[in-house]
Structures are given as structure tokens and as C-alpha cells.
Amino acid sequence: MRFDLTDLRLFVHVHAAGTITGGAAASHMTLASASERIRAMEDSLGAPLLTRLPRGVQPTPAGRSLLQHARAVLQQIERLQAELADYGAGLQGQVRLLCNTSALAEHLPPVLSGFLAAHAGLSVDLEERPSEQIADALRADLCDLGIASDAADLAGLQTHALWPDPLVLVVPRGHAWAGRAAIGLDEVAGAALVGLAEPSAFQAHLAQQARRLGRQLAYRARLRSFESVCRLVGQGIGVAIVPLAVARRCARTAGVQRVALAEPWAARRLVLCLRDARALAPAAQRFVQHLLGSGTTMPACRPNTSPS
The missing domain is CATH 3.40.190.10 (Periplasmic binding protein-like II)
Structure with a gap:
């Protein structure tokens, strides 16, 4: 089984386009050439890589496996080229x-x-x-x-x-939860929240934890920094989950108080x-x-x- 980089790029392009025609165009080759390469890949593997449909193609289980590895190989090649270019720049x-x-x-x-x-x-x-x-x-x-x-x-x-990087809830001073020793995410999920703008790995993590409880977090506002989040909380717009270091640093300037999160994943x-x-x-x-x-x-x- 021999697949070269051109084969891998073509297969990724075909999947993205949903058709061999679109994949051929993205790969700057003719439809006949692209079709021949796909057939040669399938012959070499001994199994079909694509299911031909009336309006396009879909990868077979073997095709999905190839797609995953093709993306990884092409990403590594891009990194290799970038790193070697850096060496050339000194x-x-x-x-x-x-x-x-x-x-x-x-x-x-x-x-x-x-x-x-x-x-x-x-x-x-x-x-x-x-x-x-x-x-x-x-x-x-x-x-x-x-x-x-x-x-x-x-x-x-x-x-x-x-x-250490535990997560805590920050609330406005005088909030009903300000005197609590701890609070769970299930209760927090019912409140208006302030969070980071998407895409954010932090917000993705919180959303995943909420989904495990069968809940969805509702945000009144999303901002670009933890400091901005805390300032908005201090003005009474909502509550927020932030790292403890942020809550400590912003407590006085933003006017927020912190409450421990009673979740194992928050004690991190x-x-x-x-x-x-x-x-x-x-x-x-x-x-x-x-x-x-x-x-x-x-x-x-x-x-x-x-x-x-």
C-alpha cells in the first residue's frame, strides 16, 4: 500500500468538497486524474474508500480512518516546513x-x-x-x-x-450567594452568567461539565478577558466562574466576592x-x-x- 502526499491531499479535499469533482478542483487536477488516483488508492488498499452517492461521495469506514491519518500527516508536513523555514531565518x-x-x-x-x-x-x-x-x-x-x-x-x-488553579464562582458584593461556603454547578447553571468570548478553551470546558449534568449554561455577556468578566459581575450583570488567581486579583478593583465550587473538577x-x-x-x-x-x-x- 503506497499513498503519496498528493493522494492524501486529494482525499482530504474530496471529503471537504463532498464530491470528487470538487476535490479535484481544490487539488488543481483534472477530474479524470483525481478519479484515477482514488481508484488506485482503493486498489492498493483492497477496499473501497468512498461510497458513491447520487449527489456526491461519503467516506467508508476505511475512508474515515484514512482521512484521520491523512490530516495528521499533512499537519506534520506543514509544521516541518514551518520549522525548517525558521532554521533558514536563523x-x-x-x-x-x-x-x-x-x-x-x-x-x-x-x-x-x-x-x-x-x-x-x-x-x-x-x-x-x-x-x-x-x-x-x-x-x-x-x-x-x-x-x-x-x-x-x-x-x-x-x-x-x-x-494550583482551582475554579471559583465570583458574584457581586452583597449577592445572595456571597455568604455561601460552596455551591454546585447545577445551581449555578440556573443563573445568568458572564463568560469569555468564543472560541475559548475555558468556556468549552465549563460547557462540557454542564452537559454531564444535563444542563446548558446561559450567558448574558461574553467578553475577551477575565478582568472584564469580573468587572461586569461587580456591576450586577451576572455571576461567573473564573480561576481563583483571577478572583483574588480582581476582588477589590471589580467589586466581586468569591464562592467555592463544590465540584471535584474545580479543585484542580x-x-x-x-x-x-x-x-x-x-x-x-x-x-x-x-x-x-x-x-x-x-x-x-x-x-x-x-x-x-
Whole structure:
């Protein structure tokens, strides 16, 4: 079975277009050439990849498997080209880092600035994702490192504790819930909420937790930063779920009070996640050393063998 990159790109384009004609056009080839390539791929595999319908095509189970791997391979090729281009521009390596919203907003800016200032030849490709997606991307070898909540399923990854990051509810001063010791998400879901604008990995995480309770969160307003969220809460517009560090920092200036969330997933911490510390490229090893303040040696990481 031999599929080249042109085959993989064509198959992805066919799926996106829903027709071989549309896939051929997106791949800049004739319909006859595209059809011949698809047939050759199916002959090589010994199974159909597409189901031909009156108004297009759909992938078979084998086609869906090929589609998943084709996307991963093409994404890796794009990263390879980008990283080699960086070397040509004088850089000596790149760190592919995924992190959740809380890490990006509260903890990473000083870490990144210090690392980049100390390593002029290195770059960091940073992307915000929900913690569960970060773990999946690491297992699929789509990034070097991840910073995620330990409430996510990190099975099979090595982890190292970074920062406590519990989630709390913030309410206006004098709110009926302000004196509560703790409150559950099921009760919070019935209130008017203020949250971050989409797309937000943080909001996606909260929505997932609400769905597990059979609830849907209703937002009166969505803003671009935790600080703006807290200011609006302080003005009586609604309540919000934010990291404890945000609630503490904004308590006086925004006029909010915090209430503990009585949910196991809210009592979380941020952890560094990776597949295998020994297999990291030098640039990623240097970032880990900087992040953990471990000097010149690679820190020992704890294997995570069960879901958190």
C-alpha cells in the first residue's frame, strides 16, 4: 500500500468538497486524474474508500480512518516546513506548546518572555486548547509539550505539577450567594452568567461539565478577558466562574466576592504534560528546564497511568 502526499491531499479535499469533482478542483487536477488516483488508492488498499452517492461521495469506514491519518500527516508536513523555514531565518529550534486558557491568561506570559529573552535562537508555537484536547494532541504526537488541568484524562503521559488553579464562582458584593461556603454547578447553571468570548478553551470546558449534568449554561455577556468578566459581575450583570488567581486579583478593583465550587473538577492544578522526556528535542528540553527552574538537567516527570 503506497499513498503519496498528493493522494492524501486529494482525499482530504474530496471529503471537504463532498464530491470528487470538487476535490479535484481544490487539488488543481483534472477530474479524470483525481478519479484515477482514488481508484488506485482503493486498489492498493483492497477496499473501497468512498461510497458513491447520487449527489456526491461519503467516506467508508476505511475512508474515515484514512482521512484521520491523512490530516495528521499533512499537519506534520506543514509544521516541518514551518520549522525548517525558521532554521533558514536563523532560528535554532521551535517548541510546539499547547495550553489551556487559565495557563495562558495567568501564568505563561512571564515564563514565555523570560525563556525567549534567554534563548534568542528559539521560538515557541503556542496555541490555546481545552485540557482534554491537549492530552489527545500529545498522544497523537501533534505537539511537544502541554500545560493542562490535572482534572483531564492524562493517562499515558508524563506530568509535573506546576501551579494550583482551582475554579471559583465570583458574584457581586452583597449577592445572595456571597455568604455561601460552596455551591454546585447545577445551581449555578440556573443563573445568568458572564463568560469569555468564543472560541475559548475555558468556556468549552465549563460547557462540557454542564452537559454531564444535563444542563446548558446561559450567558448574558461574553467578553475577551477575565478582568472584564469580573468587572461586569461587580456591576450586577451576572455571576461567573473564573480561576481563583483571577478572583483574588480582581476582588477589590471589580467589586466581586468569591464562592467555592463544590465540584471535584474545580479543585484542580495545572501540570506540564509530555509523552517522553528523553525523546524531546533540545529546544523543548530547554523550555522544560526554564519552566521548572531545574538548571541544566532534565527534570524527572511523573508517569500518569490512570485518568485524573
